[in-house]
Amino acid sequence: MLDQVHQDALAALVGPGGLITDPADRAAYETPARYAGGTAAAVMRPATTTQVSAVVGYCVRHGLRFTPQGANTGLAEGSTPDASGTHLVLSLDRLTGPLEIDPGDRTATVGGGVRLSTLNAALEPHGLFLPIDLGADPTLGGMAATNTGGARFLRYGDMRRHVLGLEVVLADAAGTVLQLSHGLRKDNAAVALRQLFVGGCGAFGIITQVTVEVHHRPRQTAAALLVPRDLDAVPPLLQAFEVEAGSTLTAFEGMSRAAMTRAIDHVPSLSNPFAGGVPDYAVLVELTRTWAPREGEAPLDEMLQQIAADLLERDDGLLIDALFGPVDRMWALRHALSEGLRASGPVVGFDLSFRRRDLARFRREAVLMLEADFPDYALCDFGHVADGGVHFNLVGPADKANDPERRAALREAVLTLAVDGFGASFSGEHGLGRAFQDAYDRFTPRLVQDYSAAVAAVFGTSSASVRLGPPTEIN
Amino acid sequence: MLDQVHQDALAALVGPGGLITDPADRAAYETPARYAGGTAAAVMRPATTTQVSAVVGYCVRHGLRFTPQGANTGLAEGSTPDASGTHLVLSLDRLTGPLEIDPGDRTATVGGGVRLSTLNAALEPHGLFLPIDLGADPTLGGMAATNTGGARFLRYGDMRRHVLGLEVVLADAAGTVLQLSHGLRKDNAAVALRQLFVGGCGAFGIITQVTVEVHHRPRQTAAALLVPRDLDAVPPLLQAFEVEAGSTLTAFEGMSRAAMTRAIDHVPSLSNPFAGGVPDYAVLVELTRTWAPREGEAPLDEMLQQIAADLLERDDGLLIDALFGPVDRMWALRHALSEGLRASGPVVGFDLSFRRRDLARFRREAVLMLEADFPDYALCDFGHVADGGVHFNLVGPADKANDPERRAALREAVLTLAVDGFGASFSGEHGLGRAFQDAYDRFTPRLVQDYSAAVAAVFGTSSASVRLGPPTEIN
Numbered sequence: 001m002l003d004q005v006h007q008d009a010l011a012a013l014v015g016p017g018g019l020i021t022d023p024a025d026r027a028a029y030e031t032p033a034r035y036a037g038g039t040a041a042a043v044m045r046p047a048t049t050t051q052v053s054a055v056v057g058y059c060v061r062h063g064l065r066f067t068p069q070g071a072n073t074g075l076a077e078g079s080t081p082d083a084s085g086t087h088l089v090l091s092l093d094r095l096t097g098p099l100e101i102d103p104g105d106r107t108a109t110v111g112g113g114v115r116l117s118t119l120n121a122a123l124e125p126h127g128l129f130l131p132i133d134l135g136a137d138p139t140l141g142g143m144a145a146t147n148t149g150g151a152r153f154l155r156y157g158d159m160r161r162h163v164l165g166l167e168v169v170l171a172d173a174a175g176t177v178l179q180l181s182h183g184l185r186k187d188n189a190a191v192a193l194r195q196l197f198v199g200g201c202g203a204f205g206i207i208t209q210v211t212v213e214v215h216h217r218p219r220q221t222a223a224a225l226l227v228p229r230d231l232d233a234v235p236p237l238l239q240a241f242e243v244e245a246g247s248t249l250t251a252f253e254g255m256s257r258a259a260m261t262r263a264i265d266h267v268p269s270l271s272n273p274f275a276g277g278v279p280d281y282a283v284l285v286e287l288t289r290t291w292a293p294r295e296g297e298a299p300l301d302e303m304l305q306q307i308a309a310d311l312l313e314r315d316d317g318l319l320i321d322a323l324f325g326p327v328d329r330m331w332a333l334r335h336a337l338s339e340g341l342r343a344s345g346p347v348v349g350f351d352l353s354f355r356r357r358d359l360a361r362f363r364r365e366a367v368l369m370l371e372a373d374f375p376d377y378a379l380c381d382f383g384h385v386a387d388g389g390v391h392f393n394l395v396g397p398a399d400k401a402n403d404p405e406r407r408a409a410l411r412e413a414v415l416t417l418a419v420d421g422f423g424a425s426f427s428g429e430h431g432l433g434r435a436f437q438d439a440y441d442r443f444t445p446r447l448v449q450d451y452s453a454a455v456a457a458v459f460g461t462s463s464a465s466v467r468l469g470p471p472t473e474i475n
Numbered sequence: 476m477l478d479q480v481h482q483d484a485l486a487a488l489v490g491p492g493g494l495i496t497d498p499a500d501r502a503a504y505e506t507p508a509r510y511a512g513g514t515a516a517a518v519m520r521p522a523t524t525t526q527v528s529a530v531v532g533y534c535v536r537h538g539l540r541f542t543p544q545g546a547n548t549g550l551a552e553g554s555t556p557d558a559s560g561t562h563l564v565l566s567l568d569r570l571t572g573p574l575e576i577d578p579g580d581r582t583a584t585v586g587g588g589v590r591l592s593t594l595n596a597a598l599e600p601h602g603l604f605l606p607i608d609l610g611a612d613p614t615l616g617g618m619a620a621t622n623t624g625g626a627r628f629l630r631y632g633d634m635r636r637h638v639l640g641l642e643v644v645l646a647d648a649a650g651t652v653l654q655l656s657h658g659l660r661k662d663n664a665a666v667a668l669r670q671l672f673v674g675g676c677g678a679f680g681i682i683t684q685v686t687v688e689v690h691h692r693p694r695q696t697a698a699a700l701l702v703p704r705d706l707d708a709v710p711p712l713l714q715a716f717e718v719e720a721g722s723t724l725t726a727f728e729g730m731s732r733a734a735m736t737r738a739i740d741h742v743p744s745l746s747n748p749f750a751g752g753v754p755d756y757a758v759l760v761e762l763t764r765t766w767a768p769r770e771g772e773a774p775l776d777e778m779l780q781q782i783a784a785d786l787l788e789r790d791d792g793l794l795i796d797a798l799f800g801p802v803d804r805m806w807a808l809r810h811a812l813s814e815g816l817r818a819s820g821p822v823v824g825f826d827l828s829f830r831r832r833d834l835a836r837f838r839r840e841a842v843l844m845l846e847a848d849f850p851d852y853a854l855c856d857f858g859h860v861a862d863g864g865v866h867f868n869l870v871g872p873a874d875k876a877n878d879p880e881r882r883a884a885l886r887e888a889v890l891t892l893a894v895d896g897f898g899a900s901f902s903g904e905h906g907l908g909r910a911f912q913d914a915y916d917r918f919t920p921r922l923v924q925d926y927s928a929a930v931a932a933v934f935g936t937s938s939a940s941v942r943l944g945p946p947t948e949i950n
Contacts, residue, residue, distance in 0.1 A: 003583055027526070049597070055616055061543075061813065072646050087911055093888070102711050102830075102832055103556070103714075104711070104714055104831060104832055105830055105831045105832045106717075106831070107830070126917055127718070132934075136612050146663065147663050147667075150659050153660070153661065153724075157636065159630065160667075161636060176922070178922060178926070179920070180899040180923070183830055183898075184627065184828050184829070184830060184832070184898075184900050184903075185628070185831075185862040185863050185864075186624050186633065186826070186828040186862055186863065186864055186900065186903040186904050187900040187903070188622050188674045188900070188902050188903065188904060188905070188906050188907055188918060189827055189900045189902040189911070189914070189915070189918070190900045190907070190915070190919050190924075190927060191671060191674065191675050191905065191907070191927045191930070191931070191932065191943070192635075192670050192671055192673065192675070192680070193923065193926055193927060195615065195635075195667050195670030195673075196670070196671070196930075197667060198667065198869070199663045199666065200666050201664055204666070213830065215613065216717055216721065218716055219721075236578050236579070239579055241577075242581075242765075243602070243765070243766065244766050244767075244768040245692055245766060246694075246764055246765030247722035247723065247764075247765060248722065269903075289721055289722075290718070290721030290722060291718065291719050291720060291721040292718075294718075294773070294781065295773075295781070296773035296776065296777065297772060297773050298769070298770075298771035298772050298779075298780070302771065303769065303772070306771075308772070353659050353661040353662055355577075355580055355582070355657070355658055355659060356579060356580045356581070356660075357577055357579055357580045362523065363786070373727060387658075387660040387661055388659060388660050388661065389891075394927055423657040423658075423659075425659050425661065425662040425663070425664045427663045427664040427665050428659075428661040428662070428663065428899070429661050429663060430663070431663050432663055432665070432666070434665065435543070436664070437524065439664070440664070440665070443664070444664060444665050445654070446663050447651070447653060448653070448655070449665075451653070451665045451933065452665060452668060453932050454933045455666070455930055456666070458926065458929045458930050458933060459926070464790065468666070472499050
């Protein structure tokens with residue numbers, strides 16, 4: 001699909017192995033982890049920032065559309081070409097250098113193509129890690145571009161909080177390389193251009209190098225499964241744990257009965273941790289200390305058990321049961337939820353984000369709406385209660401898996417209730433990819449769209465998979 | 476100085492008491508806390524966002540320059556008019572509503588003119604606080620506009636980390652009001668326009684409302700004064716405390732002998748805490764727990780003493796002494812440093828920010844440079860070792876207080892070494908005001924300046940006190 005002249009020119013810019021045109025070799029770059037992929041005209045694999053700059057400049061000058069791609073683990077269709085076969089993929093998978101760690105500084109500087117697992121393996125001997133806890137193994141460039149969150153957001157925050165510096169290549173005719181800060185923790189000597197690239201999903205340029213702050217690894221961890229009286233008991237329980245566990249609280253993950261049941265039924269390696277049957281709702285709570293056990297200090301699991309025991313004894317009856325056990329076993333259920341849902345039927349997934357106070361009320365209203373209008377879809381939600389994130393996932397009947405109109409109606413109904421009704425975000429932690437184009441057009445305020453497009457235009461031709469749209473005349 | 480037509484029009488827009496032209500009444504708005512002020516043509520005091528929009532639009536349409544002002548506590552000359560008498564001040568001191576607190580959500584939404592002390596007083600009954608620890612009492616709008624840090628950055632981060640939503644008025648002919656997010660902890664449904672306004676110092680618009688995440692107040696605090704062997708011992712001591720105290724470590728503040736001595740000599744309320752004389756360097760370390768003392772858990776001061784005792788016993792000799800006492804008494808020295816310096820002579824102050832690893836090496840090279848070229852200036856530095864921040868303050872002889880050329884040469888020499896030599900920032904946590912115009916022009920990379928100016932231009936006429944400059948042609 002790619003003109004031979006362009007093919008030769010790009011191949012020369014990236015060197016041997018740097019340009020893939022063969023359909024069989026392209027497949028890995030066209031096939032994302034969890035949604036249907038597209039077709040690429042070719043795959044460019046620059047090995048240095050200079051090569052990224054060269055191919056980006058070439059593409060912009062010749063009007064070739066391209067999509068930047070990290071590890072292709074995203075869920076928002078931000079990293080894959082569409083079905084047209086006319087887009088190129090700009091893979092950063094050869095950009096695996098540098099990989100520099102400064103233990104005293106507690107920072108790491110890595111190429112945009114370095115994987116999270118690679119970084120963490122290199123940090124491990126220093127007792128350090130990047131505490132963004134995900135079910136996938138993305139690249140650092142991709143994590144910055146999507147501003148990923150994760151299950152320990154409550155304690156550590158998102159990728160934005162960890163990015164201390166970026167090197168980016170702008171999608172302009174020159175392939176301009178911008179250095180945005182030098183790994184300083186504090187820097188107010190210029191306006192915050194760097195922040196545009198974090199979560200920008202390629203709208204402002206391609207991230208070729210990332211400096212992150214990293215943390216000391218936990219030395220003690222304890223976890224429990226809590227059974228709250230009902231959904232309304234969850235916010236006060238969270239508040240109680242925030243007060244009693246303070247900065248040792250690292251996860252507070254809510255799971256609905258439907259989600260847990262599907263995991264238990266469909267994931268063979270998982271056993272039911274609940275002796276008395278799966279409850280309507282459960283919360284995985286985790287505490288961690290980064291310091292080793294000290295003399296005179298109760299072990300962390302005792303502290304957790306004491307907090308839970310106090311709550312079980314309270315008159316308010318917010319907590320009705322608590323299960324303790326090895327940390328891995330406690331997390332096993334939470335980690336199996338996605339797999340359980342996918343194994344049980346076609347999933348319509350949402351990555352919603354609410355103010356914490358709205359979580360229970362939204363869920364109640366959504367259940368009523370679903371019962372009335374979509375009774376054939378089962379709500380199997382779970383999420384990060386403490387940061388307001390909800391994977392509001394619905395599993396439909398297998399025979400309706402390919403009914404795009406009904407799926408679209410369901411999406412529209414859920415998003416309208418969440419965004420219009422509760423001021424929620426339709427993309428909590430998965431970034432802004434093509435999967436959200438309709439939601440962006442429909443729900444993002446017109447003024448925000450216009451200014452976003454105008455700012456993106458400052459940085460050159462947009463390389464984002466989501467169209468921010470041509471700016472309308474501002475003022 | 477203000478044309479009567481404009482005066483009448485602006486007075487009508489802001490209502491009674493909203494426009495100040497009388498020189499005596501203007502003085503408070505022309506006189507900042509710590510530097511020489513300027514002269515305002517008039518002071519506008521809108522009481523609502525609608526009024527802010529109206530006066531901003533009027534000023535832009537009629538070419539009237541204005542400077543937004545919060546509590547006027549800044550140190551970077553970002554909130555005061557220059558000496559020309561032609562600029563208006565746009566004070567947000569009547570924008571003290573709303574003041575809404577949601578304890579379960581752990582968020583507060585306040586008018587841009589609400590003071591930090593007012594917010595914290597309102598949060599106190601809920602056991603909450605905004606943990607940005609400053610020596611001043613700024614407005615929340617000002618704190619967001621300058622992205623303030625503070626003495627507990629190590630644990631809680633800067634203002635950027637806490638801002639969950641902003642309402643801003645753009646400095647354009649329409650006085651456009653933008654709502655940027657709704658207080659969500661996670662939101663990747665749009666590009667991060669909000670981040671431009673945090674630390675933007677008015678370059679993109681005026682902050683009229685702020686939603687912040689707040690935290691549970693500490694329930695236990697312990698502090699100590701540590702005497703390290705020498706400056707090179709400080710980074711490994713910090714690392715040891717990060718490992719041993721983990722998330723309970725909330726401050727690690729370095730103080731030079733010269734700074735401590737001036738505080739002890741010039742602040743009458745302060746007594747010398749060091750029995751054996753003031754050491755060359757000391758570190759104030761603070762641990763906090765947000766949870767109440769639990770059965771079976773050693774008190775926090777015992778934990779701190781144990782960590783220090785272990786370090787004192789170690790063969791490496793990094794720590795040579797440690798003083799314990801009431802938390803207030805431990806902090807008293809640190810809090811008296813600025814006052815001590817100002818009382819001892821004219822101060823040339825710097826708010827530098829380094830990679831942690833560069834702190835000791837920069838100081839050594841700076842001392843050599845100062846001894847050679849500025850022997851009449853005494854280095855009285857102190858700073859936030861854990862975040863790389865240094866208040867690299869120099870006290871000069873009284874008779875040279877008004878030698879602007881020599882002060883400029885000193886500034887140039889220090890900044891050249893710090894920024895060019897070590898990749899430091901010339902504004903760690905004080906924002907980007909007119910005081911840094913020369914540094915911005917000289918040290919901020921040309922490309923970053925150009926893109927910053929182009930992005931600012933998208934949002935209308937700049938209202939910043941620092942000139943980002945007309946963008947040169949990009950590409």
